[in-house]
Amino acid sequence: MSSRLSAGPPKPAMSRRALLRGAAAAGSAGVLAGCAGRPDAHLDADAAPWKRYAGTTLNFISENTAPTAAIAADLRPFTELTGIRVNIVTLELSALAQKVALDFASGNGEYDVVYADPYLVLAPYAAAFADLREFQEDPALPRLPGGFGDFIPAHLDTAGRFGDSGKVLALPYDCPTMVWQYRADLFEEYGERMADDLGFDPTPSDNSTWEQYHAIAKWFNSHAHQVRYGTGHQAKQHDALMCDFSNVLWSYDGSYFADGTRVGRFGTTDPGKCLLRSDAAVAGAEFYDRLLRVADPASRTWDWDGLGAAFRSGRIAMCPNWHEYAAANETALPGKVGYARLPKGPARSAGMYGGTGIAVSNVVSARRRRAAWLFANWATAPKTQVSNLASKVGGGTPTRASVYAVPRVVEAEQRPSKMPNMLTAEAVKAAWKDANLGLRPKIPMWGECDTAIYTELSRMFAGEVSPGGAMRAAADRIDRITARGWVN
């Protein structure tokens, strides 16, 4: 192996602090190596803050998400503002994680701005990203309009931080959140009959429970001719299954690890023992199994996308899914879809937040990092978020509190809406409240734990294990995985 390949901190970094120190050293080594291969950013120290790095070309690697589609379709405003050109590489998430990992392994970064999925990128490679507070405090650089405080707090902590260092490693960029999507037209048509038959008002509200959701789904199965089934789920052996199940798990007071705030909101490398063996978790799994029995059987072949397509095709009356499907729903079923916070379990209501931030790589030169900050700053600015909302090719939803107060945006929360994703605003804002927030563990080995969870759940549907057995088996695997630790 060449010396270049083995360049890096000399000994394994055992603690987090040591790890960070090592990464800082590696970062500076990366700067030297990086200068050899790629041109450094242009710097004109006398220019205005936004213009200082004119002539630079940045590389941005992103999952092919709605905001990136909107930004990629129209980069002109940024280039006019800064004179910086941006190459955007869009990939699906697993391909993105693969490229980013390899990029870090080479010791010098190709990508200046990275779409840092909190679980597959941010947590495993937190040490490879710059602390953005440094740029925010630098008088020579443009500050974030509204500061860090304008980001919705839950978003900034979950998508932007890792661990308790206080650092901000990424700026919240998108914010898909799971909400209850239902055919308002059918609820209206059958509402009274359902209320008579079931003995409660079926209209989705803050008081609706999962048991009621189950009963409504079952009622639709046999009473409504417009749809084949009441409910559909994302229950393919896939990340989506873990997401769908987690909402139920949390609402039944189950949890993956103790101290959900520390593990979920801020993240840690050492989550402790897995709690899926608990009675609450098993009760959640039992309910979820029961729910899937009345759901559309094709649920077991759907990820979020398949579920979205099924809902739009009109074969199911309701489903829990990411709120960003609202725009597509509105095109397929104009005016017919309603959105609400997910139902309550015995403990609470929980809707998974799955947002991601964009981060500045720490393994590129200092100048490039500063140029990259300009892009991250611009791409998450309120103005950009408003124009994304109105974009024809994408959309995405804002991560900044101030955008939700813009009159044009507020107006769009009601039909007829020019920004159909905003129809979900009330539901997602409820889901982002601390009491309702659903956050999966932000740990570097989450990819493997996630796989263990959705694999066991898939085996549960196949009848290979009982709900309790699935939870215990998943817990055993997770404990083995976390025991191996993470020292990357």
Add this chain to the structure above:
Amino acid sequence: MTAVTPARAAVPGRAATPARTAAGGPPQRGSRASRTVVRVLVAAALVWTLVPLGWMLLSSFKPTASVTASTPDLWFAPTLQNYRGLFSGANNLWPYLQNSVLAAGLSALLATALGALAGYGLARTRMRGKQHLSFWVVSTRMAPIAAVVLPIFLIFRFLGLIDTLPGLVLAYLSFNLPFAIWLLSAFFSELPPSLEESAQVAGCGHWQAFRHVVLPLTRPGLVTTFVLCLVFSWNDYAFALVLGGPHTQTLPIAASQLVTQTGIDWGQLTAIGTLVVVPMMLVGLAVRRWLVTGLTMGAVTGE
């Protein structure tokens, strides 16, 4: 020279019927019933083969709503919107197409050239352990990509080959070259050494004998090798994903990019699928008769 004539004649269905029967067509007698059975089986195979491709082609011309209609939609107003979408706005498929053509074409060309040289050497050499050497060649093609991709990536990065066309060409050589060497050495070893020997007696150098006597005789083999290598590299996804970059995206990468967080645009995906498939089909069909001859040749001359 004469040794190869039967191979040429063995092109199936090459207009002249007598040639076909002479060079091993099946016995032409056979009951009517058995002929009907054969026709039915071929028809069934055609349906099984063509339905998915036909559906892909059809869907690529459908308007969005019709693509994912829950009952198959056969009556629709054909549209080019899916194709237009691939070449406009933030999507522009031209560079992808260009990269695919260049990387796959160059790699197949190099693999065939180097494979011809090495295949010939391997076929003619009398070195000890020749069998082991030739098996090693084959075995280099078997390495699972996900395992070797990390070291290959680091080596390429070290050499500055990431996101360059030469890098992709070299990566494709890693699976095309063993295939080419192996296939071509089989062809060469079926040619009697007396061919070159007589050429050398006639005053040709060793290289000239290879260039002017042996190579022309293996043309079908060379074409077959080139086409199969072209197909393998054109269709590659794993290497292109890891070793490519903003400047070297290929068509299969473009296809996977349509799988987005907020849904798959099946209309565009079927359009891109059609675009990926059609050029290879045209190439394959253009040289189909060479394909059969190429693959046949060794056996014919070895008779």
Add this chain to the structure above:
Amino acid sequence: MDSSPTGNVRETGSPATPPARPTPPARPARRAALPLAGFNGRMMAPGLLLLAAVSLLPLAAVIAMSFARVHLLGGLRLEGVGAENWARLFTDPDMAWAWVRTAVYFVLTVGGEMALGTALAVCLWRLRRGRNAALSLLLLPMFVAPVIVGLLGRFLTDSTFGLYTWLLRQLGYNGDVMADQTSAFAAVTLMDIWEWTPLVALIALAGLTTVPSSALEAASLDGAGLPRTLRHIVLPSIAPVLLVALLIRSMDALRYFDIIWNTTGGGPANATKTASVQLYETAFRFFDFGYAAVTGLLMLAVTTVVARYFVRLLERKEPAR
């Protein structure tokens, strides 16, 4: 690996008259004792050296990784852990099951492709009219990129808008193909068979066109029916060609996973999680490159053994002709 001391006439003549060579040999070796010496050696040199460069170095790195914990941040770093990764192989129940599924998948896909490909070739061979057109159309699937085959398979079997789902429903099958373990496994197997049967058929047809017609005439004069002719005359004479097809397919059957990854992703209930899917997950979802190296090496070893066996068979058949 040195060339045989007896050499041969053809090899000694060349160095004196070096013609225009396309690529100079890596080292101007004159002594016949060196590997890659002589005309044949020089012919092989560029190809084999390039092949060695792109394959041996990564292989060595993978072997090193299999004994290490692989750190990526700040540049690749290997931390030796002895045989820990290898030991894990023997206590990993997933791995054992993945290999069972891999074996079944291998036998069903490669076996199915060989059987159907040969049958198809025989049918085409017996077809008097339209053979060319039929062959042209039947070859098409092998030109489709595996990633497209996977996505197309997902499109066709989607339970909401898939064409095949709809057709099955017309036939009275109301289940969801990808929701059931057996049918999902069958589906991914059939997709692989769809893509690669044409290659086998092409190769087998090439073999068939070389069956000596005199032997066939003789057989039909003896009054041997088609099945007997096939069994005793046709199959034996195309056996070597079929082995070539078998070898080509076995080299790729274990490695390729695009179809499974793009349709079921390994589910439901792990029913389609083969060793190659597991390898991909270990490397690029879990970033556990040490264990991935072990899995990869094991796959390489198994493929090598299988291929070695087929090559032996091939060599045994060759002299007979």
